[in-house]
Amino acid sequence: MNSISIVQLLSNAPIGENVCVKGWVRHFRGNRFIALSDGSTIKTLQIVLDFENMEEDILKQITTGACLSVEGELIASQGKGQALELNCTKLEVLGTCDAESYPLQPKKHSLEFLREKAHLRPRTNTFGAVLRVRHTLSFAVHQYFNTKGFFNLHTPIITGSDAEGAGEMFGVSTLNKKDIPLTENGEIDYSQDFFEKETNLTVSGQLEAELGAMGLGKVYTFGPTFRAENSNTARHLAEFWMIEPEVAFADLDDNMDLAEDFMQNVIGYTLKACKDDLEFLQNRLTDEEKSKPQNERSDMPLLEKLEFVTSNNFKRLSYTEAFDVLRNSKPNKKKKFQYPITEWGMDLQSEHEKHLVKHFGCPVILYDYPASIKAFYMRLNADGKTVRAMDILFPGIGEIVGGSQREERHDVLLQKMKDLNIDPEELWWYLETRKYGTCVHSGFGLGFERLVLFVTGMQNIRDVIPFPRTPGNADF
Amino acid sequence: MNSISIVQLLSNAPIGENVCVKGWVRHFRGNRFIALSDGSTIKTLQIVLDFENMEEDILKQITTGACLSVEGELIASQGKGQALELNCTKLEVLGTCDAESYPLQPKKHSLEFLREKAHLRPRTNTFGAVLRVRHTLSFAVHQYFNTKGFFNLHTPIITGSDAEGAGEMFGVSTLNKKDIPLTENGEIDYSQDFFEKETNLTVSGQLEAELGAMGLGKVYTFGPTFRAENSNTARHLAEFWMIEPEVAFADLDDNMDLAEDFMQNVIGYTLKACKDDLEFLQNRLTDEEKSKPQNERSDMPLLEKLEFVTSNNFKRLSYTEAFDVLRNSKPNKKKKFQYPITEWGMDLQSEHEKHLVKHFGCPVILYDYPASIKAFYMRLNADGKTVRAMDILFPGIGEIVGGSQREERHDVLLQKMKDLNIDPEELWWYLETRKYGTCVHSGFGLGFERLVLFVTGMQNIRDVIPFPRTPGNADF
Numbered sequence: 001m002n003s004i005s006i007v008q009l010l011s012n013a014p015i016g017e018n019v020c021v022k023g024w025v026r027h028f029r030g031n032r033f034i035a036l037s038d039g040s041t042i043k044t045l046q047i048v049l050d051f052e053n054m055e056e057d058i059l060k061q062i063t064t065g066a067c068l069s070v071e072g073e074l075i076a077s078q079g080k081g082q083a084l085e086l087n088c089t090k091l092e093v094l095g096t097c098d099a100e101s102y103p104l105q106p107k108k109h110s111l112e113f114l115r116e117k118a119h120l121r122p123r124t125n126t127f128g129a130v131l132r133v134r135h136t137l138s139f140a141v142h143q144y145f146n147t148k149g150f151f152n153l154h155t156p157i158i159t160g161s162d163a164e165g166a167g168e169m170f171g172v173s174t175l176n177k178k179d180i181p182l183t184e185n186g187e188i189d190y191s192q193d194f195f196e197k198e199t200n201l202t203v204s205g206q207l208e209a210e211l212g213a214m215g216l217g218k219v220y221t222f223g224p225t226f227r228a229e230n231s232n233t234a235r236h237l238a239e240f241w242m243i244e245p246e247v248a249f250a251d252l253d254d255n256m257d258l259a260e261d262f263m264q265n266v267i268g269y270t271l272k273a274c275k276d277d278l279e280f281l282q283n284r285l286t287d288e289e290k291s292k293p294q295n296e297r298s299d300m301p302l303l304e305k306l307e308f309v310t311s312n313n314f315k316r317l318s319y320t321e322a323f324d325v326l327r328n329s330k331p332n333k334k335k336k337f338q339y340p341i342t343e344w345g346m347d348l349q350s351e352h353e354k355h356l357v358k359h360f361g362c363p364v365i366l367y368d369y370p371a372s373i374k375a376f377y378m379r380l381n382a383d384g385k386t387v388r389a390m391d392i393l394f395p396g397i398g399e400i401v402g403g404s405q406r407e408e409r410h411d412v413l414l415q416k417m418k419d420l421n422i423d424p425e426e427l428w429w430y431l432e433t434r435k436y437g438t439c440v441h442s443g444f445g446l447g448f449e450r451l452v453l454f455v456t457g458m459q460n461i462r463d464v465i466p467f468p469r470t471p472g473n474a475d476f
Numbered sequence: 477m478n479s480i481s482i483v484q485l486l487s488n489a490p491i492g493e494n495v496c497v498k499g500w501v502r503h504f505r506g507n508r509f510i511a512l513s514d515g516s517t518i519k520t521l522q523i524v525l526d527f528e529n530m531e532e533d534i535l536k537q538i539t540t541g542a543c544l545s546v547e548g549e550l551i552a553s554q555g556k557g558q559a560l561e562l563n564c565t566k567l568e569v570l571g572t573c574d575a576e577s578y579p580l581q582p583k584k585h586s587l588e589f590l591r592e593k594a595h596l597r598p599r600t601n602t603f604g605a606v607l608r609v610r611h612t613l614s615f616a617v618h619q620y621f622n623t624k625g626f627f628n629l630h631t632p633i634i635t636g637s638d639a640e641g642a643g644e645m646f647g648v649s650t651l652n653k654k655d656i657p658l659t660e661n662g663e664i665d666y667s668q669d670f671f672e673k674e675t676n677l678t679v680s681g682q683l684e685a686e687l688g689a690m691g692l693g694k695v696y697t698f699g700p701t702f703r704a705e706n707s708n709t710a711r712h713l714a715e716f717w718m719i720e721p722e723v724a725f726a727d728l729d730d731n732m733d734l735a736e737d738f739m740q741n742v743i744g745y746t747l748k749a750c751k752d753d754l755e756f757l758q759n760r761l762t763d764e765e766k767s768k769p770q771n772e773r774s775d776m777p778l779l780e781k782l783e784f785v786t787s788n789n790f791k792r793l794s795y796t797e798a799f800d801v802l803r804n805s806k807p808n809k810k811k812k813f814q815y816p817i818t819e820w821g822m823d824l825q826s827e828h829e830k831h832l833v834k835h836f837g838c839p840v841i842l843y844d845y846p847a848s849i850k851a852f853y854m855r856l857n858a859d860g861k862t863v864r865a866m867d868i869l870f871p872g873i874g875e876i877v878g879g880s881q882r883e884e885r886h887d888v889l890l891q892k893m894k895d896l897n898i899d900p901e902e903l904w905w906y907l908e909t910r911k912y913g914t915c916v917h918s919g920f921g922l923g924f925e926r927l928v929l930f931v932t933g934m935q936n937i938r939d940v941i942p943f944p945r946t947p948g949n950a951d952f
Contacts, residue, residue, distance in 0.1 A: 003725060023693075040625060095913045098912070120912070124691075146611075157633065158646070170649070171651075177664050208952060215597075215604060216598050238634070439570045466629055469632060472670075474632070475905075476636075476684060
């Protein structure tokens with residue numbers, strides 16, 4: 001008999017029919033009730049055994065983690081907690097699971113412990129839910145852009161240019177580290193390396209995405225990016241996925257409109273598609289926060305927070321306006337900020353971003369930042385001191401999106417690069433787009449794991465990617 | 477006035493309305509007719525100028541590659557070749573383009589030349605079409621798996637295990653190459669590297685995908701993979717994108733069913749969604765093949781070939797059956813094969829794969845390969861000498877999909893690893909999935925660029941990825 005997934009069973013509910021289900025045992029109690037999971041949904045299917053007529057040997061093999069094939073009649077459940085159950089008529093143990101040594105015992109494990117067992121954690125409720133939500137967000141991203149006429153552009157992972165300056169990079173090489181070839185001048189002889197020059201893992205696909213937008217109009221990237229920074233925080237990964245749309249003929253206002261619509265759409269789609277998983281994650285978060293002092297708990301339950309973000313406009317204000325709000329804020333006057341708000345032009349810290357979000361009670365878009373704290377490719381405003389940059393700040397997360405209108409004027413861009421000691425020769429191809437049919441264009445970057453953190457309510461970025469890469473950790 | 481994309485204009489055709497269009501000049505003839513492209517479609521919009529009432533200075537700036545904003549009334553076209561044209565009432569040159577130095581002249585450029593100009597080639601008809609088709613195939617992949625209940629799993633790019641043995645790997649490191657730290661024994665001291673061990677770029681996400689399938693049931697990866705092989709061929713890239721579904725409870729027959737349905741579905745979706753682009757690419761291919769001898773040309777025009785693949789069952793036969801077909805074939809008997817078919821167990825070459833596809837006149841699935849020529853994780857058949865592997869062979873491409881049922885038996889897998897000198901300690905996490913609730917499962921891998929090659933009819937894999945990485949080439 002062909003098997004059917006539990007999510008299909010629960011949605012079709014063919015009561016009275018004989019079906020076959022395959023999955024893993026979550027619990028087995030009273031020698032009678034098995035909670036079976038197949039990963040298709042957070043819900044388990046209750047299997048009811050006629051244990052008095054079953055072999056003792058088989059019953060003994062039904063332990064947490066064992067893999068089963070079960071046939072039987074689907075009936076309306078007598079018990080509470082589920083609508084359906086399967087009256088087992090045939091049971092086969094596909095794979096046993098030693099109850100003593102199996103790391104996932106039928107109890108709550110710490111997230112830290114489960115990180116060490118990343119090969120097994122997709123079998124838990126929490127990680128099953130996180131990974132299904134992650135998938136749904138990923139699909140929503142592709143669907144949104146496809147519907148809006150964007151083309152997915154696969155920008156390179158290995159890059160020969162290190163001009164973007166977004167952070168420390170990982171070197172990529174086939175040179176024998178025990179015998180690095182040197183030139184006559186004692187420099188590394190990269191002509192003998194695979195690409196015949198120094199190469200690194202990309203920190204961003206933006207510059208290449210701009211090349212795509214200058215021909216295709218609207219493009220987006222969705223791929224892995226890398227930072228070799230020794231940051232052991234709950235917000236940083238050495239390898240993470242980034243989404244970077246880039247749009248020809250779009251100015252900063254268009255860019256903010258796109259980013260807001262995109263975030264609301266993607267989160268809204270996931271809210272609908274992952275209701276069961278998000279309810280589970282909401283309860284998980286509420287439980288976890290019970291041990292925290294009141295002022296460290298979330299302002300709203302998870303689902304309410306997501307609804308709120310999808311149905312309220314984001315507050316837009318300039319860096320200068322935000323600077324004034326922060327300077328006049330209570331925490332600043334009472335010297336509660338670790339970094340006091342002093343001079344216009346200073347970079348805003350996480351504590352400031354969080355204050356702004358709390359102050360306005362909604363996601364905030366800041367724009368027109370001081371040029372000195374932003375990247376070389378952002379368009380200079382007429383005031384000569386601010387650039388057309390924008391950051392979106394989310395409750396509990398802080399900065400989640402960073403974008404800008406790009407400097408489309410060849411002379412201004414070239415001067416900026418020279419001022420910042422960026423070699424124009426390195427980026428000849430980038431400069432040429434400003435020489436040949438240049439136009440106003442804009443884009444933004446969204447760290448995908450930050451979005452997954454926000455939507456799942458998880459607290460550590462290592463828990464929203466299947467196999468996290470951090471300093472000292474490249475297991476699995 | 478807000479601008480509208482050309483693809484929207486052509487599909488809505490709001491004749492009589494005033495619209496604004498922004499794009500790049502492809503041609504300008506007779507001081508009167510501009511062919512404008514915005515990348516949203518292969519089609520250009522004809523702009524008709526009232527040149528007698530325009531400033532000479534502006535007219536001079538309308539050159540190939542220049543970026544324009546044009547307003548005017550949309551009218552039914554008088555000329556042939558298009559249904560609509562725009563009667564220009566207002567024109568602004570957003571970005572000029574020096575006609576002398578612009579690399580993309582209004583003539584046919586060789587694909588080799590355009591590879592050197594990869595930053596500009598999305599602006600050409602051929603690469604615009606290829607990149608739109610590539611996007612559509614990519615979206616079709618996500619849509620197919622999402623609809624079928626698969627979860628997209630982002631498997632790691634940087635990996636600490638090199639046990640899969642799929643090919644040469646790129647090293648990833650933050651060690652200073654000029655001063656590599658050594659241990660007391662003279663070995664490289666990886667404890668000082670970022671991940672505190674030797675790491676490489678992944679060659680496949682399969683092993684990690686299996687971990688996901690053992691919890692979530694059905695997963696797929698779609699990400700970049702890497703081979704540091706010095707292959708300068710039209711079929712190899714150092715960096716390419718791979719799709720790898722993995723399904724719990726699926727045997728090899730299920731796997732072949734999935735792969736066939738998947739390929740037909742994805743190609744079928746793209747056929748419908750990219751008709752204009754594929755017609756252009758079909759004509760391009762036909763033109764290109766005119767200079768080739770008859771026997772080197774395609775058997776069918778591009779669209780007919782794609783229709784054929786989506787509407788005919790793939791021929792399935794075992795390696796042993798294929799071996800007999802090949803041994804008794806004309807080219808073998810006439811010693812036309814470079815590698816004669818001699819002994820059962822030999823690996824099949826590209827020439828053999830091509831012969832089989834021609835012989836059966838359709839895509840072919842070969843299965844049950846000799847164990848000695850396949851990877852360690854493939855399930856051993858009862859005969860003890862073949863494994864449950866399958867390859868799909870496509871016309872003109874050869875192998876496009878490779879997959880297998882995985883060895884789910886702990887003892888058999890462990891023995892196989894020992895026989896092949898694969899350290900079980902290295903893959904402890906992989907082995908544990910066979911220890912705790914193991915089950916039959918299968919999956920396959922599809923090199924995404926091979927699929928794009930097949931669907932676009934392009935001949936060189938460097939021309940179906942935006943910025944190709946090959947030996948000595950990591951530009952842009």
